[in-house]
Amino acid sequence: MRNDVALNVLGQPLVPCSFDPLTGFFRDGCCKTNEEDVGSHLVCAIVTDEFLQFSLAKGNDLMTPRPAYRFSGLVAGDQWCLCINRWVEAVEANCAPLIKLESTHIKALETVSLDLLEQYASDVGSSV
Template identity: 40%
Template sequence: MAARSKSLNVFKKPLAVHSLNPVTGFTRSGYCETPRGDVGNHSVAGILTDQFLDFSASRGNDLRSIGLKGGCRWCLCASRWKEALLARKGDNDDVVPRVVLSATNEKALDDIPMEDLRKFAAEE
């Protein structure tokens, strides 16, 4: 079990663990924490899709090279998630990963409006 995070989610509640298999997060704690050294703001608790993996690879970050596949839960850079959001062809476009709001760090709100995160919230 992961040690409890001291970070808060987008609801200003304790941050929920996002994934321990695979172990995600900038610090590989299972949480989407954003310590001082995380210049990418890995704050968005996403559920990967094959379309997003293709999109990310086309932008120079091939997440499949570290063993990720569609369905994996991964802490994403807020800017890459937003880039996918802006590139989508509609609200049902699978290029935008669904978001687990309870595991999404409040720091995501520095780059992404809550309205956009809610629009792509995963059912929990």
């Protein structure tokens, strides 16, 4: 049934963001969401050292491994589902990472415009 297919910001079926490291609120590789995802992990970003330091300064350490949560810690170049509001904060701080539009959930458009997302679109091939 097509109704349960998650869509990306381009209106197409959502493409996985990353299986290594395994990302997503549901740890299924995709930036899917539901009402339990209060952080709205919608944006498939290609993280940079600058963004990782920014996130750490905001109280979210994405670099330290946390095996209990099946989290190996991120390094620059990893693809990761970011919370939409954190990504917007990074845009405002001029340190937002590039994103993969095909892997960014359509719900991101409730917060930001497609034009803004396109400004940060990566044309780098997927490393899912």
